[in-house]
Amino acid sequence: MKRITTLKLALLGATFALGLGTSAAFAGSTNVAVAANFTEPVKEIAAAFKAKTGHDLVLSFGASGQFYTQITQDAPFEVFLSADSARPKKLEGEGLGVKGSVFTYAVGKLVLWSKSAGVVKGEETLKDAKIAKVSICNPAAAPYGQAAVETMQSLKLYDDVKPRLVEGANITQAYQFVQTGNAEIGFVALSQIIADKDGSRWVVPQNLYKPITQDAVLLKKGEANEAAKAFMAFLKSPEARAIIEKYGYEVPPAKAS
Amino acid sequence: MTSLPPDIWQPVWLTIELAVITTVILLIVGTPIAWWLARSKAWWKEGVATVVAMPLVLPPTVLGFYLLVLMGPDGPGGALASLWGGRTVAFTFGGLVFGSVIYSMPFVVQPIRNAFAAIGDRPLEVAATLRASPLKAFWTVAVPLARPGFLAGAVLGFAHTVGEFGIVLMIGGNIPGRTKVLSVAIYDYVETSQWREANILAGGMAVFAFLVILTMTVLEKRTARIAR
Known part of the structure; x- marks a missing residue:
C-alpha cells in the first residue's frame, strides 16, 4: 500500500x-x-x-x-x-x-478587386453603372473601409457609388462578398489577393487615401x-x-x- | 451630451417591418405544413419535420454561408435576380425576408402543429357528420380550436426574427434602410465605441424580450383556464 x-x-x-x-x-x-x-x-x-x-x-x-x-x-x-x-x-x-x-x-495597400479578369480597369470602373454592388468594410470600424471612402471622395465619386455600396463587418467579409460573386467589385487589402491570378485589380494610388x-x-x-x-x-x-x-x-x- | 444620431431609429422600423412581413409569410406557409405534419400518416413526415426544425440547431453562420452562396450569381438566387436585371438576392430586403422565413420557421410551425395535434380526430369527425366539407371544417373547427397555437407561433416567429443577427450580418451588407436591422446596428455601435447609442437600442431590446415572454406566459395561463 x-x-x-x-x-x-x-x-x-x-x-x-x-x-x-x-x-x-x-x-x-x-x-x-x-x-x-x-x-x-x-x-x-x-x-x-x-x-x-x-x-x-x-x-x-x-x-x-x-x-x-x-x-x-x-x-x-x-x-x-x-x-x-x-x-x-x-x-x-x-x-x-x-x-x-x-x-x-x-x-497597408488598398486595392479595387474583381474575381473575374478584365472587370477592374482602374478608377473608371467605379463609374460603370453596370456594376451593381461594390463591397467595402465598415468605414467606422475598419481602417480599410475608411481608406476606401477617402479614395472615392478624392475621386469625387463617393456620392455616385454610395447607393451601390455593401458593407462587410470586416475586410474578410468585404473580400467574401466579392469572392462569392454577390458583389462584382470591392475594396480589399492587397495582402488578401496577392496570390490571386484570375481576377483583375487596381492598386489604388497612395495619394488618394491616407496611408x-x-x-x-x-x-x-x-x-x-x-x-x-x-x-x-x-x-x-x-x-x-x-x-x-x-x-x-x-x-x-x-x-x- | 451630444444629441443622438438622427438615423438611430431607422433600424428599429426596418426590423419591425422585417418581422411583420416574415411572420405573415410564415403563418401562410407554415399553417399547411403544420396541418400536414399533425394529420398525415406518411412514414417520412418526421423527416420533413426534422428539416423544418433544423435551424434550431444549426448555427446562423451555416445558414448564412449557404444563403450567401445560393443567393449569389452562381446560385438560384442569381437566376431569380436576373429576372429584374439584378445579379444577386443578397443585400436586399427580400433576401433578408427569405433568410428570416427559413430561420424562424420552426418557431411558427411547431406550436401550430402541436395545437392541431391536440384537437384530435373527434371534432373533425363531428363536423363531417354535420356535412361540413374538409375545408370548411378546417376553417370553422380546427383553426379556432388551434388559436393558442397560432398566437404562440406568431409571437415567437416575430420575436425570433427581431432577434436575428448572424444571418443578417452574413447576407445583409449593412445597408441603412434596407438591411441594417436592429441587431446589426447595435453591433456597429459597440464596435465603434458609441455605447450610449448601443445602450439605448440594447436596453429597448431587453425590455421587448421581457414583454414578449411575459405576454406569452400570461396568454398560456389564460388559454389553459379557458380550456378547463
Whole structure:
C-alpha cells in the first residue's frame, strides 16, 4: 500500500517537473488579436516564429474597432496588431498598452478587386453603372473601409457609388462578398489577393487615401509574458519583415535599436 | 451630451417591418405544413419535420454561408435576380425576408402543429357528420380550436426574427434602410465605441424580450383556464 503511494507520488512529481519545465523554460504561448487584413501574413509569421522560438501564437481575427472595444473590456489579448495607428496609441494612453511598445509593423495597400479578369480597369470602373454592388468594410470600424471612402471622395465619386455600396463587418467579409460573386467589385487589402491570378485589380494610388499605418502594441496583459515580448521583437526582425513585404505591404525603415 | 444620431431609429422600423412581413409569410406557409405534419400518416413526415426544425440547431453562420452562396450569381438566387436585371438576392430586403422565413420557421410551425395535434380526430369527425366539407371544417373547427397555437407561433416567429443577427450580418451588407436591422446596428455601435447609442437600442431590446415572454406566459395561463 505504502509502496504504491510512493510510486504514485514519484510519478506525479515527475509529470509536474516535466510539465513545468517545458512550459516555463522552452515554449509558451500568447494570445494575439489581429486585424483581419493581416490574416494571411500573420499565419506565415506564426509558423516562422514557432520554428525559431518554439512559442505558439493563438490568433484571433476581426475588425480593429471590435478588438479595441473588447480590449477595453478586459479581453485576454496580450498583443494587438491593429489595422491603424490610432487605436494602439489610444490603448497606450489609457494604460491598457505597455508604454513605448507601439511600433508600425506594416503599411497597408488598398486595392479595387474583381474575381473575374478584365472587370477592374482602374478608377473608371467605379463609374460603370453596370456594376451593381461594390463591397467595402465598415468605414467606422475598419481602417480599410475608411481608406476606401477617402479614395472615392478624392475621386469625387463617393456620392455616385454610395447607393451601390455593401458593407462587410470586416475586410474578410468585404473580400467574401466579392469572392462569392454577390458583389462584382470591392475594396480589399492587397495582402488578401496577392496570390490571386484570375481576377483583375487596381492598386489604388497612395495619394488618394491616407496611408494605412498598421501599428502593433504590447498589451498590459502580455507585459510579463515571454512569448508576447518575443513576438513583438520577432515582428521587427528581417525574417518577419520579408514575409510582410511578400504580402504586398510596405515596411517602414528599420530603426536601429 | 451630444444629441443622438438622427438615423438611430431607422433600424428599429426596418426590423419591425422585417418581422411583420416574415411572420405573415410564415403563418401562410407554415399553417399547411403544420396541418400536414399533425394529420398525415406518411412514414417520412418526421423527416420533413426534422428539416423544418433544423435551424434550431444549426448555427446562423451555416445558414448564412449557404444563403450567401445560393443567393449569389452562381446560385438560384442569381437566376431569380436576373429576372429584374439584378445579379444577386443578397443585400436586399427580400433576401433578408427569405433568410428570416427559413430561420424562424420552426418557431411558427411547431406550436401550430402541436395545437392541431391536440384537437384530435373527434371534432373533425363531428363536423363531417354535420356535412361540413374538409375545408370548411378546417376553417370553422380546427383553426379556432388551434388559436393558442397560432398566437404562440406568431409571437415567437416575430420575436425570433427581431432577434436575428448572424444571418443578417452574413447576407445583409449593412445597408441603412434596407438591411441594417436592429441587431446589426447595435453591433456597429459597440464596435465603434458609441455605447450610449448601443445602450439605448440594447436596453429597448431587453425590455421587448421581457414583454414578449411575459405576454406569452400570461396568454398560456389564460388559454389553459379557458380550456378547463
